[in-house]
Every structure is written in structure tokens, then in C-alpha cells.
Amino acid sequence: MTPSLRPAPLTGIRVLDLTRVLAGPWCTQNLADLGAEVIKIERPGAGDDTRGWGPPYIKDIHGKDTTQAAYYASANRNKQSVAIDIATERGASLVRELSKQCDILVENFKVGGLRKYGLDYDSIRAINPALIYCSITGFGQTGPYASRPGYDFMIQGMGGLMSITGERDDLPGAGPQKAGVAVADLMTGMYSTVGILAALHERGRSGLGQHIDMALLDCQVAMLANQNLNFMATGNAPKRAGNAHQNLVPYQVFAAADGHLIVAVGNDTQFKAYCQVIGQPSLAVDTRFKINANRVIHRETLVPLLVAAMASRPRDYWLAALERVGVPAGPINTIEEVYENPQVKARGMYQTLPHSSAGQAPMAASPLRFSHSPVNYRHAAPLLGEHTEQVLRERLGLSDKEIKELLS
Numbered sequence: 048m049t050p051s052l053r054p055a056p057l058t059g060i061r062v063l064d065l066t067r068v069l070a071g072p073w074c075t076q077n078l079a080d081l082g083a084e085v086i087k088i089e090r091p092g093a094g095d096d097t098r099g100w101g102p103p104y105i106k107d108i109h110g111k112d113t114t115q116a117a118y119y120a121s122a123n124r125n126k127q128s129v130a131i132d133i134a135t136e137r138g139a140s141l142v143r144e145l146s147k148q149c150d151i152l153v154e155n156f157k158v159g160g161l162r163k164y165g166l167d168y169d170s171i172r173a174i175n176p177a178l179i180y181c182s183i184t185g186f187g188q189t190g191p192y193a194s195r196p197g198y199d200f201m202i203q204g205m206g207g208l209m210s211i212t213g214e215r216d217d218l219p220g221a222g223p224q225k226a227g228v229a230v231a232d233l234m235t236g237m238y239s240t241v242g243i244l245a246a247l248h249e250r251g252r253s254g255l256g257q258h259i260d261m262a263l264l265d266c267q268v269a270m271l272a273n274q275n276l277n278f279m280a281t282g283n284a285p286k287r288a289g290n291a292h293q294n295l296v297p298y299q300v301f302a303a304a305d306g307h308l309i310v311a312v313g314n315d316t317q318f319k320a321y322c323q324v325i326g327q328p329s330l331a332v333d334t335r336f337k338i339n340a341n342r343v344i345h346r347e348t349l350v351p352l353l354v355a356a357m358a359s360r361p362r363d364y365w366l367a368a369l370e371r372v373g374v375p376a377g378p379i380n381t382i383e384e385v386y387e388n389p390q391v392k393a394r395g396m397y398q399t400l401p402h403s404s405a406g407q408a409p410m411a412a413s414p415l416r417f418s419h420s421p422v423n424y425r426h427a428a429p430l431l432g433e434h435t436e437q438v439l440r441e442r443l444g445l446s447d448k449e450i451k452e453l454l455s
Contacts, residue, residue, distance in 0.1 A: 055082025055423035065154035072122035073236030079125035094431040123428035130432030139164040155183040187262030199229035206267030296342035303362040402427040
């Protein structure tokens with residue numbers, strides 16, 4: 048029986064988006080996917096910095112590049128683009144008027160950067176005390192680094208992630224390594240989404256908005272998770288372990304006879320089954336290896352034995368054999384292979400959406416799945432200023448003459 052559908056969770060919520068690049072746009076794209084109306088304010092003639100971060104660019108129906116960078120398209124679907132110059136008094140005034148009609152404002156200007164335009168939290172709160180105002184910066188609104196710019200790469204380094212990412216120092220290729228995507232930005236966008244939704248819920252009790260102060264560095268430190276506690280519990284800073292795990296053995300990449308695979312043994316029962324599959328049942332009863340705590344201590348003795356066993360057969364043999372006994376294992380796919388994966392296909396992670404110049408544009412679907420109020424896909428990332436006239440007319444009641452004067 049097909050469940051009856053309801054409007055997306057944030058239907059009726061309006062967001063004023065004063066963000067650019069990735070952390071802020073990722074947050075507001077989440078809100079847009081959840082049904083919120085997101086009005087993205089962009090600089091006339093230039094727009095969000097990432098519009099020019101190409102190639103690659105979104106292609107049109109003839110396979111030719113449009114002017115929209117794929118990077119921009121990845122974080123701005125379902126939004127309306129309004130080109131307004133907030134550096135002018137008239138432009139700033141229009142944005143203030145829009146803020147009166149919004150539930151949420153998200154910005155990632157440098158600390159204090161919007162005060163001169165009357166678009167800072169205190170100024171906006173004075174005209175809309177119910178508005179939830181989220182500021183995203185590198186280091187937050189307070190502290191000795193508050194005025195510094197912060198970018199994902201440097202935050203990954205400063206926040207400790209690169210000290211635990213990369214090959215071990217005693218092996219070839221050693222050295223600190225950043226993640227393959229901007230994880231500090233993305234996690235900050237996700238934490239910001241959580242904070243905004245929590246504030247929205249709280250507003251239902253108090254009737255009032257509040258200021259949410261989000262920092263890339265805070266989020267990077269927080270997301271170190273078990274590595275934080277590994278340090279706090281011992282006083283010893285974790286080091287790079289390559290593709291191995293600090294707290295589990297075996298939980299790493301192995302070379303098979305014809306390629307590589309990941310084996311992720313999460314408990315002692317799985318280890319026993321794993322040893323049976325690789326033809327080494329005696330390892331599972333060896334007191335040095337029987338429980339995970341001892342396997343971690345005796346890692347340097349155990350792992351070479353496993354490496355030798357895993358090299359004896361092809362990758363797909365191991366994947367099938369380990370799946371049969373319930374031991375987590377998987378291939379290391381290219382992104383092309385990811386989208387050929389039957390599970391990824393079944394979950395509909397590759398989607399296309401209407402695009403004003405390309406006709407249709409590809410996108411990765413949201414991972415959120417609701418049984419009765421699904422994610423709302425409306426259109427791909429907008430052209431610069433695509434909705435300027437519509438928003439000025441419908442939201443602010445400007446006449447055609449006034450709009451024409453502004454555009455000129």
C-alpha cells in the first residue's frame with residue numbers, strides 16, 4: 048500500500064540565504080530540499096564565487112558547456128537566485144525588507160562584515176525578533192582568531208584531521224593528507240542545519256528567534272569523534288594509521304591477488320568467521336588475537352599473517368565468501384563505479400532536475416528518506432539573478448517600473 052504523501056517538512060518556511068562557497072550553501076540546500084523557500088542573494092554580475100570554479104561545467108542538451116560550474120550546481124539546487132548589490136543603500140534596504148518576511152537567515156560574511164549594511168544580527172532582530180539568524184565563519188564570533196578568514200583546507204590541518212589522515216610515518220608515501228572532499232565545510236553545513244532546525248523547534252515555544260554562531264574549526268574539532276577521546280583518555284595524540292583503524296583490528300585495506308578490498312571486522316564473532324574464510328581458524332583462538340583489545344595490542348604480529356592470506360585469492364572471491372558469513376567487506380570504487388552500483392541505483396542517488404539553460408542537470412540525491420513527507424526536488428541550481436524580478440514583485444510588491452529602475 049502506497050503511503051499518503053504530505054507536504055515536505057519545511058513547507059511554508061522561508062530562508063534568506065546570504066552565503067557563498069560551500070558550508071553555508073550546503074546548509075541552505077538542505078533546508079531547500081526539506082521544502083523551505085530559499086532566496087539566495089548574490090552579487091550582480093558575479094554571484095557566488097563557486098559559479099566560476101570550473102571546469103567542469105554543467106552541459107546543455109547538445110553536450111556543450113553552460114556557464115554554470117558543476118561545483119556551484121552541487122550545493123544550490125531548489126533555490127531562487129536574486130541579484131542585489133547589498134553594498135548600496137537601496138540594495139541593503141531591499142534585503143532588510145525581505146528579512147521581515149523570512150523565518151531564517153544564513154550568512155557567512157566575516158565577523159562584523161554585515162553591520163555596515165544594517166544586515167547584522169542586532170539590526171535584523173530589531174525588525175524581526177522571530178527570525179533565526181545563523182552565522183557561519185572560520186573561527187566563530189568570539190576568540191582571538193574571530194577576525195581571521197577560514198577555509199576548509201587550512202581548517203582540516205589546524206583542526207587535527209590531517210594529523211590522523213594519511214599513511215603511517217614509517218611507510219612509503221607517509222605524510223599528512225586532506226580528505227578528498229571539503230569535509231570541514233560539509234560538516235559545518237550539516238551542524239548548521241541541525242542548529243537551525245533545533246532553533247525553529249524552540250521558537251515554537253518561545254515565539255522568538257536567536258543567533259546561531261557556527262565555526263568551521265569548532266565543527267572540525269567536534270567531528271574527530273573517537274579520536275578526541277583516544278587522546279583525552281590517554282594524553283597521547285593519535286597518529287596517522289593509513290587505511291587501518293586506531294581501535295579495531297582487522298579494519299583496513301587488504302591487497303588480494305588482483306586488486307584491493309576493505310575488510311571491516313567490528314567484533315570478535317566476525318573475526319572468528321573471517322579467520323575461517325581465509326583458512327586461518329587457529330588465529331581466532333590464539334590468546335593474542337581472540338579479543339579485539341589484544342588484537343590492537345598485537346597488531347604488528349597479526350596483520351602480516353592476514354596480509355599473506357588475503358594475497359592468495361582474487362578480490363571478488365573474498366567479497367563473496369565474506370558476505371556469505373556476514374563479515375563486512377567491500378570494494379574501493381571509483382565515483383563512476385559508485386553510480387553503477389546496484390544498491391546506489393536502487394536508492395535513486397543519481398537524479399536529474401530541470402535547468403533553465405541546460406534543460407536538465409544531473410545531481411546527487413539527498414540521502415534523507417521520509418515515509419510521508421518526502422524531500423522536495425523542484426529545480427537545479429539557478430542562473431545568476433534568475434528570480435530577481437519574481438521575488439521583488441511577489442515578495443516586496445515592487446512595480447514593473449521600480450524593478451526596471453533597479454535593474455538598470
